[in-house]
Amino acid sequence: MRTLLAGNWKMNGLHASLAEIRALIRSISERPAADIIICPPATLIAEAARTVRSAPIEIGGQDCHAESSGAFTGDISAEMLRDAGATAVIVGHSERRQCHGETNRIVAAKLTAASRAGLAPILCIGESEAQRDRGEAISAVRRQLSESMDAKFKPVELVVAYEPVWAIGTGRTPKPQEIVQMHEAVRAVLIERLGQEGAQIRILYGGSVKPDNAGEILSLPGVGGALIGGASLKAPDFLSILQAIPSR
Ligand code: 13P
Numbered sequence: 001m002r003t004l005l006a007g008n009w010k011m012n013g014l015h016a017s018l019a020e021i022r023a024l025i026r027s028i029s030e031r032p033a034a035d036i037i038i039c040p041p042a043t044l045i046a047e048a049a050r051t052v053r054s055a056p057i058e059i060g061g062q063d064c065h066a067e068s069s070g071a072f073t074g075d076i077s078a079e080m081l082r083d084a085g086a087t088a089v090i091v092g093h094s095e096r097r098q099c100h101g102e103t104n105r106i107v108a109a110k111l112t113a114a115s116r117a118g119l120a121p122i123l124c125i126g127e128s129e130a131q132r133d134r135g136e137a138i139s140a141v142r143r144q145l146s147e148s149m150d151a152k153f154k155p156v157e158l159v160v161a162y163e164p165v166w167a168i169g170t171g172r173t174p175k176p177q178e179i180v181q182m183h184e185a186v187r188a189v190l191i192e193r194l195g196q197e198g199a200q201i202r203i204l205y206g207g208s209v210k211p212d213n214a215g216e217i218l219s220l221p222g223v224g225g226a227l228i229g230g231a232s233l234k235a236p237d238f239l240s241i242l243q244a245i246p247s248r
Contacts, residue, residue, distance in 0.1 A: 211241055
């Protein structure tokens, strides 16, 4: 399985920020060490998609609505993202769960919507600090993952991103052994739910991935790549992470 590096720009980036994508394109080879997806804000998706047209970089959205169209002011459907040139979309990011009250049920509907529209969903899960302190990290993540997929969900091009909430934007990361254990637990749920297809799904780690820790994190067994926030905003940081990928 090829490593995947996905950059989540969150609510950052104006038109001028497309220069970072152009800088990435200039610096990577035709076959970089990883699959690359950049998820800029929705306002930049169409132009970002045009910018990467002949480069080995895909563009993704950061969220989508569950319906394909309708009276949902301010929302964007998976079909609209696809129409704008996106090929992937993040669903269930902890910031959506926290700031927009997204439940597992809502996330499950968005996951189905992403697949319906032909987008590769990047499903985010992760425990809170309180859950980890109580020794409930693994059970909480298992439940969240299971409930974030509908019974009939077909995992076409699904990617799962394990992002402990307390590691996002804090500079803190779990111990390597904790990352390995969680990835094993996530894999077990995927196989329980999806059978052999569950064995093929890439599981990313996200939360304070930086040039100086990426080499270690990406070499851990079971880690199929990274979902990167802050360090995806500047091309040199993202490129350093790409260069840190260990050869397997
Ligand atoms: P940081 O890499 O800034 O910690 O963000 C992680 C994240 O939330 C990516 O989705």
